[in-house]
Amino acid sequence: MLIGHFNYWIVVVLMMIGLYIVIAHGNLIKKIVGLVIFQTSVFIFYISMAKVDGGTAPILADDISQYSNPLPHVLILTAIVVGIATTALALSLVVRIKEEYGSIEEQKIQSQDNLSQDKLSQENLSQDNKILVNQSQINQYQTSQAQENQIQEYQQDGKHR
Amino acid sequence: MIAHFPILQVIIPLMAAPICLILKRPKLVWLFALIVSGLAFSISILLLQQVMTSGVISYELGGWQAPWGIEYRIDKLNAFVLLIITAISTIVLFAAQTSIEKEIPKNKHTYFYVLFLLSLTGMLGIVATGDAFNVFVFLEISSLSAYALIAIGKDKRALWASYQYLIMGTIGATFILIGIGLMYQMTGTLNMQDLSQRLPEVAQTRTVFTAFAFVIVGICLKLALFPLHLWLPNAYAYAPSIVTAFFAATATKVAIYLLIRFTFSVFGLSFSFTTIPLQTLFMALGLLGIFIASTSAIYQNNIKHLFAYSSIAQIGYMIVGFSLTTVAGLTATLLHLFNHALMKSGIFLALAAVMYRIGNVQLNSFYGLGKQMPLTMAAIVIGGLSLIGVPLTVGFISKWYLLVALLEQGWWPVAVLILLGSLIAVIYIWRIVEVAYFKEPLLNNKPVKEAPLYFLIPIWTLIIANIYFGIDTRLSVQVAEAAAMSLFEVTP
């Protein structure tokens, strides 16, 4: 039983190496490398599933009777292309991130984002303070206007009398 | 032609994408995309009518019978989701050209429409197909275009958000691929219908259990179910506003569709929920998502962030309904699929209008906005009321059905928790309302005009739909209930 399944175990080990690299490393390019390793090990898994003892490549020829399973091959061809498409897109994102942030380390990028976030919330706070100040200024202005109006009324009342 | 509708539904947007690339001029491309999306919408209406009257439609691609060829299988659940996606895409596209003028560099406008159509195609393809590997391929189409769409704008934070989404999304998709491979290994087939017939024989093996686990975890990554939701807030907040309006209403709905499809139709009800304590797990995760996300929403100053967290909470509601595994629970989830799409795309379109006029969506900018942009703010208010679940809105209908379903099964504590979640929503909606209507504009804020008509028409179409379907619920409830019941008939 052990020998029958060893190929799957090797694949699992490869997969886990890939997954670990993706999660643990902070460098963006290394994450992508981990992702590629992860995906390729899935391909190996599918292909080893397809192998038949004593079979050959699934191309029909007159003197061959046993063929390996062609369906996983088809699926993996598609998956390889999907993998390269994802890698290309991921790499172009990393290039842009480097241009905009100046770094491809996860921590540096996140700290830059946090800094800008803090700046924005500070602005929010100062805006709130400004409103309060403005509000009180408006109140003061209104009360002084009201006082002036009262004084004028008294003066006019005084004149009338 | 009618017989070919299942495939035309997906092919028309798909072929339109490269044509957009050839056409080049943005305004022309926009009109073309709008017409194509409208066509897809009409096809989905006709498909739904056909399915409601004559039952499941099966379409063999290449003329090869399933499982040797790929099969498109439209039943009531699919048709419902197809309708939602195409409707939202058409309405959102109406405002797209105006919105992206300020948020995306001019030389990239054509690429935006190509990617939008590709994203639409991907989602439609996931929903319409009856073949498991085909799901993976179209999942990747929709994901790749999503990553590019999020990062295409001028905000640099979107690049980092898109990268995080890419990493998590690709891990999720690869998990799904592993699951499909394991399922194939044990049954020899990729067709969903065939799988559902052949899986019960091998259901007790550890391999199938592993396959199930991987598929579900992969889907949950795409679903943004707590705790796998980390990519969603940044991705929704920093993407171009029109992109958020589209994705908030469609991307996670497709993931929920996949979840329902795989647990009910492929693996079967008994396997999915009895072999593994999925019911308690999902109910717990759903509730956690509701509370943690709603509470996070209260503290956000970026309003797009706020509503992104609100979306995570709403997904929690849908998962709670799903975890009940009764017809009533599933009906509530499907209803909320429809209603949430209406609510969120309306709100995010209104935010897009605010972004267009003001240039940011910080809470500061909303001071006094109630007077300056009355129609837009009213839309946000009504959408917000819908999120809370005030009667006369669709939000109320979904919550009502969910509560009824919960009480039917005797889950009193959970029902109380759902109501509490709605109360938290009141808090964060009130923050915006208070600032917009009861405060004066800040000194730094320049006066702004109301949003252009290109925004107001789609926004108010959605908001009026919000109210209409909140009062006349026959259409949505009928379809949701029929879809839920059909799923229960099919499973062994």
Add this chain to the structure above:
Amino acid sequence: MLLGIYGLLSAIFFVAMDAVDVAFTEAAVGAGISSLLMLVAITMTGRNENTTRHKPISALFIVIITGGLLLYGTFDMPYFGAVEASINSHVVPRYINDSMQEIGIPNIVTSVLASYRAFDTFGEVVVIFTAGIGVLALLSVGRRPKDDDKIASINDSMSEQYLVVRIVTKMLIPFIMLFALYVQFHGDFGPGGGFQAGVIFAAAIILYAMLFGLSTANKVINQTFIELMAALGVLLYGCVGIVSLLNGGNFFDFNVLSNDPIAGQHLGIILIELGVGCTVASVMILIFFNFAGRKELQNNNSNKNEESC
């Protein structure tokens, strides 16, 4: 570099597993294009890395759970190479036994890929097209004529150093393209087909661009033309399907493309493989041109900064 070796090793492994088509594709794509893109990306982002590894414990935790679950799942799997495994007895026998009568080409993988599951391959072409557009959307740089002259003058002075390489490459490129065409049309009978051919053709163009400079390559094939070709490839593939719709069959039903079903199948397969090759080649070239173009932009900007200082 290691990634390229990893790709090559996987390719060898695939050959050992009788998966010749897959090996071919993995060698071309994984070892070839993938390494190339990585190298270009690394030149733009710096070779050094801060050795801060945060959260290794939680990563280890997740990995152990996932790995453990997978290992747990392998116990009930059919043995490696088992003939009676269900995957070899359910759907596949028809492919192996009947494909000669139904489709008439020896390469079973091509007949499954291009006929039985043609829609999956269509989806795959669209994935590649999407990635190409995505890279365009993120990295595209509008070319301005005056920059071209500056770049051309820089390239001329550099390329004199690589005289031997230039001459050898000039002789090789036609052969590479010929080989690509051979792979394209011979995919029915041996390993090969649209993807591999597309990648090889793109490699020829990329080789030319690497040695003679991007601006010269742009004069030979310009970006608008390549975008057009990428779109046309997808459209060609889809139109084959639409023609079969118009002829009365289902989408991608090649039997109705001609009076004789077998001839129809052959015609359909050749056309869609052509569409695939066209799009794949164009997208690979586009991706490379955009990465390299961005690099030149970065170089020019830093040169300008130096000059202004």
